[in-house]
Amino acid sequence: MxxxxxxxxxxxxxxxxxxxxxxxxxxxxxxxxxxxxxxxxxxxxxxxxxxxxxxxxxxxxxxxxxxxxxxxxxxxxxxxxxxxxxxxxxxxxxxxxxxxxxxxxxxxxxxxxxxxxxxxRRGLIRSARVVLEQQLQISAHQVERVDERFTQMDAVIASACEICAETQTPLWEVRATRVVHDQQEKQIYFENAQFRLFGLPVAYLPRLRVPDPSLERATGWLSPQFVVDTGHGIGLRAPYFIVLSQDKDLTVTPFLGTKGTRALELRYRQAFATGMLEMGGLVARDSIRSGRTRAMGYTRGEFAVGRGYELSFNLTKVSDRSLLDDYDRSESQLTSDITLERVRRDEYVRIQALHFRSLRLVDTNRTLPNQIGQAFYERRFDMPGLGGIAGLRFEVHGHQRRSPLAADVKSVARFSADLDWRRDAVLPAGVLGAVGFNLGVDHFDISPGATGFARSTTRVVPNVMAELRWPLVRGAAGGATHVVEPVAQVIWGRDRVDALPNDLSSLPELDEGNLFTHTRFAARDQREMGLRANLGLSWTRHDPQGWSSTLMLGRVWRKRDLGQFSPDSPLAGGRSDWLLVSSLDTDQGLTLSNRALFNSDFRLSRNALELDWSTQDYSISTTYMHIRADPAENRPSKAAEWSLDGSRALDEYWTASVNWRYDIARNRAARLGAGLSFENECLRMEMEVERRFASATSSSDTTRFGLNIDVLGVGGNPSRARRTCSGG
The missing domain is CATH 2.60.450 (lipopolysaccharide transport protein A fold)
Known part of the structure; x- marks a missing residue:
């Protein structure tokens, strides 16, 4: 009993x-x-x-x-x-x-x-449904657990798609007579496999191996990319990923096009205990440049070399200017560098060798100063005796051209030293005061030639600064807060300007970030001189409903025009153009900003308008830019452009996108594109068509159509969160 x-x-x-x-x-x-x-x-x-x-x-x-x-x-x-x-x-x-x-x-x-x-650990299971990593579902008539490693399944249907009562047929599925799951190697082997889309068989594979969803790296084919463009015709990229070991891998991507394109891309990656290394390249034969072998190679890496130093390098070489643009890697300039740097709280060290190569059709690389070597040392410390914060900066810089024009110098070597000091104090009535100085010393060695510059020159530039700020805060009805802050900064510097080459500071800017600084030049080959006053007024409103707005107006006054800036520059003359900056930020995801430069006659010299708006269903980013002509900046005519990037979620799965860039100055489009993407729990698909018009890096118009399809829920390609079936 x-x-x-x-x-x-x-x-x-x-x-x-x-x-x-x-x-x-x-x-x-x-x-x-x-x-x-x-x-x-x-x-x-x-x-x-x-x-x-x-x-x-x-x-x-x-x-x-x-x-x-x-x-x-x-x-x-x-x-x-x-x-x-x-x-x-x-x-x-x-x-x-x-x-x-x-x-x-x-x-x-x-x-x-x-x-x-x-x-x-062993057993026989009947009428089973297996779910791996909450992604891949396998339905089988019978499941046999041979041991802890192998599980065998018969009469199998596998899919990562959600199967509900109203949608019995998954978007994609694999049917097989027999499946073996190797839990140790994390592989799934299918025998007599049939791949179906929307219930219709599209491929038969006697043997099929796929990684299970828990495996992030496995040797095998990655998602292919279909391309249709004017240069290659109908093309197919089929990347094959090879796991060499736990710390290194290789990706081989053949690319075939109906217009005769035969290309091979390689990418090798390796991880080290102290950093990473990546090498790759492209070799191609195509009808774009018939009869020529085109190639590109690169090496990138980052390593910690001890005592807080980081070594990084990025070396790139191409056979011709249009190669990257023809193979969908558009760049206007290639930069190769080897950099050793260390960043600490109060110290920065950088040693760097650079090489620039312009891909613009109008540039001649041998006449550009594209070979550069430089070293920086910066340190911040408390100034003994005077109080405040001081900074010490040393720089060694050298650059050269291979074949300079008559008006250019072949090479320039420069040593610069800077000592900065600033002390802030709170004065009566809440006024914030500051005093400071900057002492800059530069020594130049210039290659001889018909340039009009002395062979060796030493320049000493002192600047003394005094500044007053008076932030005024007021609360308004409804809880809003207004902050008004007038700023006056006076800087004294010497009036004499030395005749020196200007290769690195030919594009000075005036914006809210450098209005209250002692120089508007990007590098130490030029320094701003003379007695000048930087004046500005800002107003900020913070609303309790979550939005804020800012308005800033500023200008630079000089005692005397020293001719350091070109006549068409916003910084030229005894008085610079007015700088007007406005912005609006809301808790609805909207950001609007505008930066305008105009003279006393309200003639606009530069304007940049940017709008970004992001919500759960859509995003918009648009920019308008207008710059007045300035031959000294290699811009003989005005530049004006409007660009837009936007996307809209059509429903839970479909998203449409559009992008364009319009050259207003030339009254023609520069780029136009549209895309449509689909993604559910088991499939990601992206379609894009783009029209690129002739530009500084391309002499002809091109049209491109791309299609990418990713099967999700298999290997290291996770599916997104599953929806919940409605009904019972």
Whole structure:
């Protein structure tokens, strides 16, 4: 007669290891010679460690039966079922479902019935559905667990798509007669596989291997890219990823086009304990430049070399100017550099070698100062005796041209030293005052030639500064806060301007970031001179509803025009153009800013308007730019351009996008593109068409259509969050 553990009330939950062992000890005493309690408990633990059920009883000396909301645990494996029968003599489990078997967070299995052995490590499961990493679903007529490593499945349908009552057919699926899951290598092997889209068979593969969703890196084909453009015709890129070891990999991407394009791209990556290395390139033969082999190569890396120093390098070489543009890697300039730097709280060190190559069709690289070597040392410290903060900066710089024009110098070497000091104080009535100075010393060695510059020149530039700010804060009705701050800064510097080459500071700017500084030049080859006053007024409003606005007006006054700026520059003359900056930020995701420069006659010299608006359903980013002509800046005519990038979510899965750039000065489009993307829990698809018109880097118009399809939920290509099926 079956014996049961004591019950409390109508049903009880639990009887874990101790109750289970006691039952088997009692059963053993009836039909078998006595055995040590430890041995009998160990024998039970080989089946499972913990058992919980509504009803638990013995059926004879060797059979334990658990019924009603049964849960069994063994290590990381958890089993839920309607009924479990455990045979002590064979160590087998007969499980009646519906049952759920989970292994940690990675594997979930649903089935009708099962027979298990060795603590769930071996067994046969019927009418099963396996879910790997909550992504890939595999439905099988029968699942056999051979051991802890291999699981074999028969009559299989696999998909990462959600299957609901109203959508019985998944977007994509793989059907196979047999599937083997190697949990150690994290690979899934399909035999006689058939790939289907929308329920229709599109490919048959006798053998198919894919990584399971928990594997982030595996050797195999990546998602292909289809391209249709005027240069290559109909093309296909098919990248193949090769895992060389845990710390290195190689990607080989052949590219074939119907207009004769034959290209091969390579990318090698390796991780080190102190950094990373990446090398790659492209070799191509095409009809764009018929009969020529075109190539590009690059090397990039970052390494920690000790004592806080970081070594980085980026070396790039191309065979011709239009190669990158023809292969969808548009750049106007290539920069190669080797840099050693260290950044600390009050110290910065950088040693750098650079090489620039312009890809603009109108530039001649051999006449540009594109070979540069430089070193910086900057340190900030408290000034003894005077108080305040001081800064010390040393710079060694050299650049050269390969073939200079008559008006250019071939090479320039410069040593610069700067000492800065500034002390701030709070004056009566809340006025903020500051005093400071800057002493700059520059020594130049200039290559000889018909340039009109001295061979060797030393320049000393002192600047003394005094500044007053008076921030005024006022609260308004409704909780808004207004902040008005007038600023007056006077800087004295010497009036004499030395005749020196200007290769690095030919494009000075005036904006809200440098209005209150002692120089508007980008590099030390030029320094701003003379007695001048930087004046400005700003107003900021903070609204309690979450938006704020800013308005700033400023200008530079000079005692005397020293001719340091070109006549068409906003900084030219005794008085610079007015600088007007406005901005608006809202909690609705809208940001609007405008920067304008205009003279006293309200003639606009420069204007930049930018609007960004992002919400959950759409995003818009548009920019308008207008710059007056300035031959000294290599801009003989005005430049005006309008660009826009936008996207709109059409529904839960579809997103449309558009982008264009319009050259207002030439009254013609520069670029026009539109895209459509789809993404659900198992598929990502992107379509894009783009029209590029002739520009500084391309002499002809090109049209391109691209299509990318990514199957999600397989390997290291995770699916997005699943939707919830509606209905029952």
């Amino acid at each position: 079956p014996r049961a553990c004591p019950q409390h009330g109508r049903k009880f939950r639990a009887v874990a290891r101790s109750c289970l062992a006691a039952l088997f000890v009692a059963g053993g005493l009836v039909v078998a010679p006595p055995m040590p309690a430890f041995a009998q408990t160990q024998s039970v633990e080989q089946g499972f460690a913990t058992l919980v059920a509504d009803r638990l009883f013995l059926d004879g000396p060797n059979r334990l039966i658990a019924e009603g909301n049964v849960e069994a645990l063994s290590g990381q494996t958890r089993l839920r079922a309607r009924r479990i029968i455990y045979d002590r003599q064979t160590g087998g489990l007969q499980i009646e479902g519906p049952l759920t078997l989970t292994e940690g967070d990675s594997v979930v299995m649903l089935a009708d019935a099962a027979e298990m052995h060795d603590g769930f």
